[in-house]
Amino acid sequence: MEKYIINGGKVLSGEVTISGAKNAAVAIIPATILCDEPCRIENIPNISDVTLIAKILQNLGAKVTRVNKSTLDIDPRPINTYSAVDDSVRGMRASYYLLGALIGRFNNAKVALPGGCNFGLRPIDQHLKGFAAMGAQCDLINGAIVDAHSQGRIQGASIYLDTVSVGTTINLMLAAVKAQGMTIIENAAKEPHIVDLANFLNSMGANIRGAGTDVIKIRGVDYLHGITYSIIPDQIEAGTYMAAVAATRGKLLVKNVTPKHLESITAKLKEIGVYVEEFDEAVLIDATDRKLRRCNLKTMPHPGFPTDCQPQFVAMLATCEGTSIVTENVWDNRYQYIRELLLMGAHISVEGRVAIVDGMMPLHGAPVKATDLRAGAALIIAGLVASGVTEISSIHYIERGYEEIIEKLRALGADIRKQYVPGEDASATA
Numbered sequence: 091m092e093k094y095i096i097n098g099g100k101v102l103s104g105e106v107t108i109s110g111a112k113n114a115a116v117a118i119i120p121a122t123i124l125c126d127e128p129c130r131i132e133n134i135p136n137i138s139d140v141t142l143i144a145k146i147l148q149n150l151g152a153k154v155t156r157v158n159k160s161t162l163d164i165d166p167r168p169i170n171t172y173s174a175v176d177d178s179v180r181g182m183r184a185s186y187y188l189l190g191a192l193i194g195r196f197n198n199a200k201v202a203l204p205g206g207c208n209f210g211l212r213p214i215d216q217h218l219k220g221f222a223a224m225g226a227q228c229d230l231i232n233g234a235i236v237d238a239h240s241q242g243r244i245q246g247a248s249i250y251l252d253t254v255s256v257g258t259t260i261n262l263m264l265a266a267v268k269a270q271g272m273t274i275i276e277n278a279a280k281e282p283h284i285v286d287l288a289n290f291l292n293s294m295g296a297n298i299r300g301a302g303t304d305v306i307k308i309r310g311v312d313y314l315h316g317i318t319y320s321i322i323p324d325q326i327e328a329g330t331y332m333a334a335v336a337a338t339r340g341k342l343l344v345k346n347v348t349p350k351h352l353e354s355i356t357a358k359l360k361e362i363g364v365y366v367e368e369f370d371e372a373v374l375i376d377a378t379d380r381k382l383r384r385c386n387l388k389t390m391p392h393p394g395f396p397t398d399c400q401p402q403f404v405a406m407l408a409t410c411e412g413t414s415i416v417t418e419n420v421w422d423n424r425y426q427y428i429r430e431l432l433l434m435g436a437h438i439s440v441e442g443r444v445a446i447v448d449g450m451m452p453l454h455g456a457p458v459k460a461t462d463l464r465a466g467a468a469l470i471i472a473g474l475v476a477s478g479v480t481e482i483s484s485i486h487y488i489e490r491g492y493e494e495i496i497e498k499l500r501a502l503g504a505d506i507r508k509q510y511v512p513g514e515d516a517s518a519t520a
């Protein structure tokens with residue numbers, strides 16, 4: 091097993107280049123299953139979730155070639171099965187996109203139920219409702235495998251989502267791209283990676299309109315041609331570095347970002363007193379010698395404040411003056427990391443969906459455990475601020491989603507390293 095060891099108390103400053111978006115990559119890579127020719131995908135983050143989804147495609151028969159650290163060539167033509175049930179499929183949440191992509195290509199799919207970060211119930215009822223409306227009936231085999239089967243070609247349908255769901259919106263777009271006729275998704279999610287996936291599919295010849303609004307219309311097409319496509323920058327990785335630098339009262343130029351995607355994050359940083367300046371593809375934040383103050387923060391689907399930056403901001407708000415009130419509106423149980431922050435001296439109480447964060451309590455290093463990906467990022471931020479040494483275990487969660495996080499933080503002046511701990515095994519599933 092490996093751990094991160096942080097000697098806290100260093101002010102971070104400098105420049106960071108943001109990698110491609112994890113949640114776009116884990117949708118676009120399975121989306122290549124629908125393509126009738128080989129594709130090249132650029133700006134792919136080098137993270138374990140990407141390695142895993144690429145391996146799953148290979149196991150299905152696709153030819154996947156790594157051209158360089160951030161570019162994959164994928165030839166999906168040799169795929170001749172719609173069954174993805176091996177253990178690797180259970181290893182990540184986004185493997186449920188195999189359902190939409192395989193239904194889109196074969197009108198059938200058999201996919202093991204996904205794993206992923208554990209923060210309460212993660213139902214897929216809306217995905218299954220949408221597939222059924224399109225003619226793919228879904229049965230659960232032994233509670234572990236979704237068996238989606240249709241009599242003939244998938245049909246376009248009008249589907250209203252009961253809840254705004256990123257995964258459902260993406261999955262139904264994938265199933266609809268080659269369906270017979272028109273699919274309309276209402277109450278769709280609007281995250282930047284949904285627009286990115288639509289741009290990717292449209293560049294190949296798909297007919298998707300309205301991505302980025304809450305009504306998406308997809309007219310099915312017969313053929314998708316090969317393209318070279320570059321994935322958007324990771325808004326959550328950018329938000330994580332911004333929170334880390336604000337927490338240490340440093341200064342950071344965040345490069346390779348789309349400032350528009352970061353608006354809810356930069357608005358909060360400005361509100362608490364951080365200086366923010368936007369450029370075409372970069373954002374400067376400066377918290378040097380600033381007294382940062384409390385705020386209220388509510389997570390919402392895009393364009394609201396992203397739930398995937400909530401833990402990092404809670405860690406940062408623990409360093410600000412006053413009491414912040416944070417409300418998690420997307421997930422039922424995304425505060426598991428707070429007990430780890432308490433071990434480091436934070437004063438935070440949780441009542442249902444609300445976390446009350448008393449700022450300016452001195453944080454001290456402690457052995458703590460990442461309970462999921464963003465939780466791990468929050469513990470890193472706390473460790474960067476804390477006095478003494480913080481040891482973070484279960485770092486495989488963090489490495490699911492952050493490319494070269496140690497290298498990037500060290501370049502900003504952090505004292506962080508990875509340590510191998512003999513005799514212990516990281517067996518938990520990401």
Ligand code: EPU
Binds near residue numbers: 279463
């Ligand atoms: N929901 C349902 N039924 C469904 C689907 C979702 O009730 O069929 C509920 C969920 O329980 C949740 C809400 O709808 O309360 C939103 O879930 P959503 O489907 O939007 O989440 P997801 O697609 O499973 C993606 C990201 C998450 C991110 C959420 C919300 C990927 C691979 N994952 O998950 O990212 O938190 O959207 O923005 O894109 C992360 O990167 O750390 C991460 C967890």
